[in-house]
Amino acid sequence: MRVLICGDIVGKSGRNAIRRELPNLKQLKQIDFVLANGENAANGFGITKKICEEFYSLGVDVITSGNHIWDQKEIVEYIKLDKRLVRPCNFSEGTPGNGYAIFEMKNGENIVVINVMCRLFMESVDDPFKSIANLLELINSKIDSAIILVDVHGESTSEKMAIAHFLDGKVTGVFGTHTHIPTSDLHFLEKGTFYQTDLGMCGDYNSVIGMKKELSIKRFTQKHLKTRLEPADGEGTLCGTILDIESKSVKAFEQIILGGKLQKD
Numbered sequence: 001m002r003v004l005i006c007g008d009i010v011g012k013s014g015r016n017a018i019r020r021e022l023p024n025l026k027q028l029k030q031i032d033f034v035l036a037n038g039e040n041a042a043n044g045f046g047i048t049k050k051i052c053e054e055f056y057s058l059g060v061d062v063i064t065s066g067n068h069i070w071d072q073k074e075i076v077e078y079i080k081l082d083k084r085l086v087r088p089c090n091f092s093e094g095t096p097g098n099g100y101a102i103f104e105m106k107n108g109e110n111i112v113v114i115n116v117m118c119r120l121f122m123e124s125v126d127d128p129f130k131s132i133a134n135l136l137e138l139i140n141s142k143i144d145s146a147i148i149l150v151d152v153h154g155e156s157t158s159e160k161m162a163i164a165h166f167l168d169g170k171v172t173g174v175f176g177t178h179t180h181i182p183t184s185d186l187h188f189l190e191k192g193t194f195y196q197t198d199l200g201m202c203g204d205y206n207s208v209i210g211m212k213k214e215l216s217i218k219r220f221t222q223k224h225l226k227t228r229l230e231p232a233d234g235e236g237t238l239c240g241t242i243l244d245i246e247s248k249s250v251k252a253f254e255q256i257i258l259g260g261k262l263q264k265d
């Protein structure tokens, strides 16, 4: 089983990078399942039904999210209908949508995708450790075995690593999103779980984490103006990782960085 996991898709540049690269990449690398974080796809803030549908048509199987999930108001109703759009599992009880999704693949294997949000330097959410432990218990009671992929959406590297070690041996892979910067620490934890601190973004890197650099600099230098950020609109880079999975464990991984300012090939 070969899975591609893509970092936060930011604005039109990110959507264009997915349009431009994903169909070819899927074919070239024989990808069976695609996960992408879509929390910034709609002009940098949230996601819409139309964008979800376009991602599915391009070959995305599941869309994870994070703190920006509610930025487009229509999503509050839409997420109740779309089981492939996942929000963090540690939002307070009663929040619309699901914190995980289960997929049955053609070969009979199950893939479970979980989204969880960190707390350090972020708005308050329930305890990510406890929420995910409860969720794993629930999933184990529902299905016998599954590939389990966890998108840890967080600002701080330490909290992401701590969650990964907490899940080591219990899930197939843990990978970070939210910072929009790809890290090069892809490795296996002691009990075999794959880990990467951040996948990076799918978006324009001639920017400040996907937003127009001039606006971002102004926001830092003239704080009182509260300048509204807009996504940068140059050529986007697709950032992600390919995981080769056998018997629920990652056997090999490859970091993918295609197009735009970070182009490596």
Ligand SMILES: [Fe+2]
Residues within 6 Å of the ligand: 008, 039, 040, 066, 178, 179, 180
């Ligand atoms: Fe993001």
Ligand SMILES: [Fe+2]
Residues within 6 Å of the ligand: 039, 066, 067, 068, 153, 177, 178
């Ligand atoms: Fe985020």
